[in-house]
Amino acid sequence: MKDKIEEVKCLLGGFNCGACGYDNCKELAIAIVNKKASPEECLPIDEENIDTIKNLLK
Numbered sequence: 924m925k926d927k928i929e930e931v932k933c934l935l936g937g938f939n940c941g942a943c944g945y946d947n948c949k950e951l952a953i954a955i956v957n958k959k960a961s962p963e964e965c966l967p968i969d970e971e972n973i974d975t976i977k978n979l980l981k
Contacts, residue, residue, distance in 0.1 A: 927979065928952045934976050936967030956980065 932952035943964040945951040954960035955976065962968060962976040 924956065927956050931955050931962075931976050932980060933969070934972040934979075935962070935965045938967055940967070943967040 928949070929952075932948050935946055935948045935951060939947040940946070943951050943960070943966065945954065945964075946963070951960055951965060955962055958980075962973045969971070
């Protein structure tokens with residue numbers, strides 16, 4: 924599970940901006956892996972990385 928969290932975190936915007944409502948990208952990555960958030964909540968992420976995350980978690 925830690926590996927998936929790290930992979931998702933690397934695909935997010937990486938700004939730790941908090942625009943998603945989480946304190947940092949790692950917290951959002953944990954929520955995404957646990958299906959409590961979606962990659963689209965990351966505002967600076969691009970469409971390609973959203974698709975990559977979704978495929979990773981299938």
